[in-house]
Amino acid sequence: MNGSSIAQMNHNEKKAFLVKTSSLKDVRTFCREVFEKLEIDQNLKDELVLAIAEAAQNIVKHAYKDNPSSNDIMVVEVSCVNNKLKIAFYDRGTPVDPEKVKHRELDNIRPGGLGTFFIQEIMDAVEFKDGKKPWINHLVLTKQL
Amino acid sequence: MKFKVTENENISTVFLNGEIDMDIADNVREVIFPLIDSGKEVHLNMKDVQYMDSSGISVIVESNQRAKEKNTKVELKEVSQPVEKVLAMARKFL
Numbered sequence: 115m116n117g118s119s120i121a122q123m124n125h126n127e128k129k130a131f132l133v134k135t136s137s138l139k140d141v142r143t144f145c146r147e148v149f150e151k152l153e154i155d156q157n158l159k160d161e162l163v164l165a166i167a168e169a170a171q172n173i174v175k176h177a178y179k180d181n182p183s184s185n186d187i188m189v190v191e192v193s194c195v196n197n198k199l200k201i202a203f204y205d206r207g208t209p210v211d212p213e214k215v216k217h218r219e220l221d222n223i224r225p226g227g228l229g230t231f232f233i234q235e236i237m238d239a240v241e242f243k244d245g246k247k248p249w250i251n252h253l254v255l256t257k258q259l
Numbered sequence: 260m261k262f263k264v265t266e267n268e269n270i271s272t273v274f275l276n277g278e279i280d281m282d283i284a285d286n287v288r289e290v291i292f293p294l295i296d297s298g299k300e301v302h303l304n305m306k307d308v309q310y311m312d313s314s315g316i317s318v319i320v321e322s323n324q325r326a327k328e329k330n331t332k333v334e335l336k337e338v339s340q341p342v343e344k345v346l347a348m349a350r351k352f353l
Contacts, residue, residue: 135282142278142310160341167312171281229313231352232345 125152128191133178141170141190148192165236168229169203169253177207177251203253210251212242260286271299276307279315287318295325306337316349
């Protein structure tokens with residue numbers, strides 16, 4: 115997806131959230147506030163918030179599938195350097211196998227995997243990196259603004 | 260979260276609002292599914308939905324499939340711009 119932006123400044127901000135479905139709204143609010151500071155236009159901002167929310171939802175839904183009552187936190191870090199936006203997620207859930215994180219085949223009419231499709235449509239790159247202690251999973255989404 | 264529901268003959272209209280995400284999706288199912296199961300045609304008015312993600316799309320797809328099984332249907336009415344945008348993206352996938 116394309117979108118214009120006037121983000122000019124370098125910026126870095128991060129926040130911790132409980133790994134709960136009730137935190138997803140707070141994740142969106144945090145990201146909207148950061149994107150306001152970066153003066154990212156509304157259209158792109160909406161897309162980025164959707165991608166970030168889907169990634170955070172995947173942590174709740176998949177990385178903590180077997181531990182829904184956990185009081186663990188996940189951290190979302192938004193940084194922008196030279197107009198390259200980087201959104202990093204850190205969690206201590208079940209290790210993600212990057213090979214298994216893909217959207218399903220197009221001829222299978224079910225909504226599962228749609229969130230991953232949205233993330234891939236909106237962002238330029240989706241990378242799973244080695245989570246350094248205390249983290250287990252470290253997902254990085256990037257987009258050139 | 261509560262959603263207004265109006266009845267007109269065999270059509271139930273559910274007025275969704277706010278932000279529909281994974282946290283809210285089950286609430287929406289709890290409103291829509293019993294209407295479908297009772298054989299009603301269900302209209303989803305989405306003009307006041309400011310945000311919807313894949314969880315909301317899941318609810319719509321599941322509702323549609325459930326309605327077909329019950330020989331009725333689900334229609335989207337007055338879709339807001341943010342919802343239309345997500346639906347457009349989802350149509351490339353579904």
